[in-house]
Amino acid sequence: MDSNLDPWGSLQVKDYKKMREEFGIEPFNFDLNDNKMARRNLIVGQRDFWRIREAIERKDKFAAMTGLMPSGDMHLGSKAIIEQMIYFQQKGAEVYIAVADLESYATRNISLEKARSIAIENFLLNYIALGLKKCHFYFQSTNSRVQKFAFVLSKEVTFSEMKAIYGFDESKRMLELNSPIIQASDILSPQIYGEPMPTIVPVGADQDPHIRLTRDISGRMDIIKVKKNGNGLMFSIGGNDPPEPVFQIIGKISEKLKFKISRKNAKYRTAEVENFEGDLYELELQIAKMERSLNVNATIAPSSMIMRLETGIRGGKMSKSVPDSTISLNDTTVEADKKIRRALTGGRESVEEQKKLGGNPYICPVFELYMYHLSREDKDLKKVEEECKSGVRLCGSCKIEASELMKQFLIELKEKRENSRHLIKDYMENE
Ligand code: SF4
Known part of the structure; x- marks a missing residue:
């Protein structure tokens, strides 16, 4: 296990138990039967999720927070996060989504105008099409409250802490040091500019360092x-x-x-x-x-739900920096089909061997597509799993079925996107 989880890297986490032990993450033992990802064991950890469960049961005010980096198309990995945001919104959360346009400008040289158009066309439209209702959708570059609060927070963090959490060395630029602090500000600002309340941040396992930093800062500001x-x-x-x-x-x-x-x-x-x-x-x-009442920036430490990272269809971590490893929600059905056909599998060397010994769905990126996205019902997923293991299902036909399901999904989503365009203005917080 790498001694640092890297939010910007492309390494896949190999051992989630070890990850939990190393970083003090609790296992996810909550009964969330109405949550598809929880039922399918795709939630591999949590920090203080009990507060969110309490807030939901008490019908108390709580927030759900996430961010997006407008640097390319929205891919399937980001879809899993947004589905969790939609889940919490349905449970009563006030949803906040920060567009990290300053970061994409600084790290990927994407102009603020371009970032804006990517955030709306490639992300927000898809969020709405997937079912996200009205929320606080804002751009870091125009949200002076988040920027100001990040400045305040920077007095709480030392370079040694950044080194310990992110593995930074002296060669790091100020930008790389600033960026996690702006994210901490994003996560805490719903409470700072509102009232203290539980906040859930659904993240991929690689993003846990941001949660650790923000929770540390939150605790430090309490008196x-x-x-x-x-x-x-x-x-x-x-x-x-x-x-x-x-x-x-x-x-x-x-x-x-x-x-x-x-x-x-x-x-x-x-x-x-x-x-x-x-x-x-x-x-x-x-x-x-x-x-x-003592003028303290008191907040409730944010809770997290940590999701298993989806494997790219060519292996490794699913990431938009490796376009061939992922399916974008804006891909055409032909592009998606091509990618699925070239996907790695957990199949055997030959058809005969597979019929005899069965495949291994647990190392198969195609099976992950079914698990995260394609099997609407758990019984459908079970069927794929059992058929694979018993050798009844072969990889060629399994991919064709996956491709067909993906095609239906992409066509429906495209139609919903077009029908959602007129709603965009309702989601823009700072306009
Ligand atoms: S049959 Fe399907 S699930 Fe099983 S290894 Fe092949 S592609 Fe993966």
Whole structure:
């Protein structure tokens, strides 16, 4: 396992268990039966997803955040993320989508005008066609609030931290250092310019470093930190100002949520609760809201849902920088068909061998197409899997079927895109 997950690289993650252990990611053990990706075990980890589950169950306010880099066509890997955003929108989330046009300008030399047109034509139109309803869709280059807040956040981050999280060395340009901070600002700004609330960020496993950085920053800005301490809680107060006003705030929260402070220590700036059987979700929200009265940029640390990276159809990570490895949502049906026919498979050397021993769907990029995109029903996917393993299904006919399903999908999507064009203006936040 590489000791750094690289959001900009093309390496595929080989061992998700090891990844979780190495980066402190929790497994995804939530029962999300109405979520196709969860049912198909395509969610390989999470950070504090419990808050999102609580927000959904309580019908509380929460946000869902993602970004897009306008540097080419939207491919199938990005579709999986947007489907999760649509899922959370249907569950009540306020959706925020940041267009990283400053980044594409700086790193890929794409003009802001061009980036704008790519973001709308190649991404937003597809998002709407896939079912995304009205949301906050904005461009980093015109969102002065996000830019200003990124400036504020930069005081919270040191170069050593960037080195530890991203594996940067001294040769890195300021741009590469700035870019994750702007993304952290994107993720936290719905709370900063609104009220503290849980935020879910669905990401591919390679994007976890951004989540780690943002969560660290979020924790650092809090003045009241609370953690479980056996059966109780331990509050610690940051900063250098006299802690009394903060003790008062903790006292008010304890009255409201009906728990008892057992000890306070002004010297060590701590307060203890021996037994806490209360509502941790509500406690965190109350703390963050009260901290605002002290002019603190308090936020609830963002939660993440980490998705298994889709394999490119020629192997490796599915990425728009390797056009042959992925199918773009704007590909023609002929182009998509050509790519599927040239895809790697988990098939055997010969037809005879495959009939006898069966194929291996678990290393097959074509099977992944069925799993992520083509099999609408779980039973259809099961059928492909069983037929492959038993040798009833052969790779040639399997690819033809995949290509036919992809064709139907692309034709329908194109039609929906054209019918969605008039809605674009409703999605533009800063216009
Ligand atoms: S039969 Fe289909 S799923 Fe099985 S290895 Fe071949 S292409 Fe993959």
